[in-house]
Structure formats: C-alpha cells, structure tokens
Amino acid sequence: MRRAKKSYSYYSPASALADVKAIYEELSQRPIERHCTLKTECCHFLQTGKTPFLTRGEALLAAQALGNTGRKELPKRIDGACKLLHPRTNRCMIYQDRPFGCRTHFCQAAGGPYARKEVVDLIHRLEEIDRKLEGQGSQELHTAIEEVLKEQRH
Numbered sequence: 335m336r337r338a339k340k341s342y343s344y345y346s347p348a349s350a351l352a353d354v355k356a357i358y359e360e361l362s363q364r365p366i367e368r369h370c371t372l373k374t375e376c377c378h379f380l381q382t383g384k385t386p387f388l389t390r391g392e393a394l395l396a397a398q399a400l401g402n403t404g405r406k407e408l409p410k411r412i413d414g415a416c417k418l419l420h421p422r423t424n425r426c427m428i429y430q431d432r433p434f435g436c437r438t439h440f441c442q443a444a445g446g447p448y449a450r451k452e453v454v455d456l457i458h459r460l461e462e463i464d465r466k467l468e469g470q471g472s473q474e475l476h477t478a479i480e481e482v483l484k485e486q487r488h
C-alpha cells in the first residue's frame with residue numbers, strides 16, 4: 335500500500351531559514367567534543383573524496399549567505415575544492431551559515447565525524463524542512479546551492 339503524501343500548509347523560505355539556523359544553533363550546544371580549527375582540509379573534496387550533501391533548507395541558507403557576500407553565482411574553481419572556499423584567504427565564505435555536513439562530517443582534525451546517533455534527530459528535522467519546501471532530498475553541495483541560485487536569477 336502506498337503511503338499518502340503528507341500535505342503541509344504554506345511554509346515560507348523565511349521560516350525555513352529560521353528553522354535551519356535553530357538546528358545549527360542546537361548542534362553547537364550539544365556536548366560533543368569537536369573543535370574546528372579552520373584548517374579547511376575537509377573543503378578539498380578531491381583530496382578527501384567526500385562532499386557534503388545539503389537538504390533544501392540548508393541550500394537556501396547557504397545561497398543567502400553567499401548573496402550577502404555580494405555574489406550571485408558560485409565562483410569557479412578548477413582544483414576540485416569547495417567553491418565557497420575563498421580563493422585568496424582560503425576561508426569559507428559562509429562559515430557562520432555553513433551546512434550541517436560541514437559541521438559534522440569527516441574532518442579528522444576536528445575530532446572525526448559525529449556518530450549518527452548523536453545528531454540523527456537534527457538530521458530528521460532538516461529532512462522534514464526539505465519535505466515542507468518540496469525539496470528533492472539531500473543533494474551534493476554545489477548542485478544544491480546552484481539550483482537555488484538559478485531559481486533566484488529567474
């Protein structure tokens with residue numbers, strides 16, 4: 335038997351941004367021993383072989399943060415690193431609003447990846463926001479942000 339699709343009343347992008355930020359804030363309050371030292375090793379996807387995936391709400395927030403830097407497009411990069419890594423300063427251009435995966439995934443220097451059980455409730459909330467925004471589930475970082483930026487240009 336097919337499950338009926340859950341229907342939602344209108345859920346605004348502004349609400350989604352606030353909800354995603356609240357989840358990031360909650361994550362930062364968790365007593366999990368991690369310390370990002372801004373080494374940005376995890377931002378070099380070709381070297382790590384791993385890329386963060388974003389839900390729709392995270393992509394909206396990342397696109398907004400990029401817009402706040404005065405950019406309407408993802409900068410070009412040819413070294414396979416994250417396009418949000420500033421080419422001169424080598425710092426994340428949206429650090430305060432960086433996606434959930436950038437906060438929790440595979441960075442060994444920060445203490446290794448979070449155990450899923452430590453953050454699974456927050457992941458489910460991000461997925462719920464994605465559904466309410468009629469997103470397509472998690473997508474590769476550049477694809478997810480590019481999709482939002484493209485919609486905003488039209």
Ligand code: SF4
Nearest residue numbers: 377416418419426436
């Ligand atoms: S969004 Fe920022 S923290 Fe995440 S991979 Fe890109 S540059 Fe690194």
